[in-house]
Amino acid sequence: xxxxxxxxxxxxxxxxxxxxxxxxxxxxxxxxxxxxxxxxxxxxxxxxxxxxxxxxxxxxxxxxxxxxxxxxxxxxxxxxxxxxxxxxxxxxxxxxxxxxxxxxxxxxxxxxxxxxxxxxxxxxxxxxxxxxxxxxxxxxxxxxxxxxxxxxxxxxxxxxxxxxxxxxxxxxxx
Numbered sequence: 001x002x003x004x005x006x007x008x009x010x011x012x013x014x015x016x017x018x019x020x021x022x023x024x025x026x027x028x029x030x031x032x033x034x035x036x037x038x039x040x041x042x043x044x045x046x047x048x049x050x051x052x053x054x055x056x057x058x059x060x061x062x063x064x065x066x067x068x069x070x071x072x073x074x075x076x077x078x079x080x081x082x083x084x085x086x087x088x089x090x091x092x093x094x095x096x097x098x099x100x101x102x103x104x105x106x107x108x109x110x111x112x113x114x115x116x117x118x119x120x121x122x123x124x125x126x127x128x129x130x131x132x133x134x135x136x137x138x139x140x141x142x143x144x145x146x147x148x149x150x151x152x153x154x155x156x157x158x159x160x161x162x163x164x165x166x167x168x169x170x171x172x173x174x
Contacts (some may be wrong), residue, residue: 023053040072121140
């Protein structure tokens with residue numbers, strides 16, 4: 001009898017703790033409204049959204065997954081291309097980006113990587129050409145470009161005409 005109760009307990013625990021997935025039409029538009037005006041996202045019944053909201057392309061392929069807590073985006077957000085390939089992956093904390101956010105080309109190659117702190121660009125950012133070669137790199141501090149920013153040609157050579165030093169978001173020298 002005890003051998004039977006343990007698997008049942010685990011199943012109940014798993015079902016009770018699983019996060020609901022809720023399909024939300026026009027989810028991207030609703031997210032933009034939230035990011036621009038802090039209006040919480042509601043489900044189709046008008047309740048504040050709790051769980052993972054998602055939308056799909058006409059083909060049925062998932063377009064976006066984003067978790068919500070009381071109508072506020074919070075957790076791992078993912079956007080997908082129509083072919084199912086990951087387009088963007090990031091983290092939201094109480095409605096703002098926090099930590100790493102990665103963007104990809106449709107072929108799966110990393111396009112750029114960026115870091116956020118409390119919704120502000122903060123830390124090293126790097127961009128890549130579709131062939132994987134470094135395109136640009138630089139640092140943000142409190143939402144402003146800071147220090148050396150370098151841009152590269154697709155062959156890997158430094159483009160000195162586009163590179164330079166920044167202070168508080170202002171280019172101060174080449």
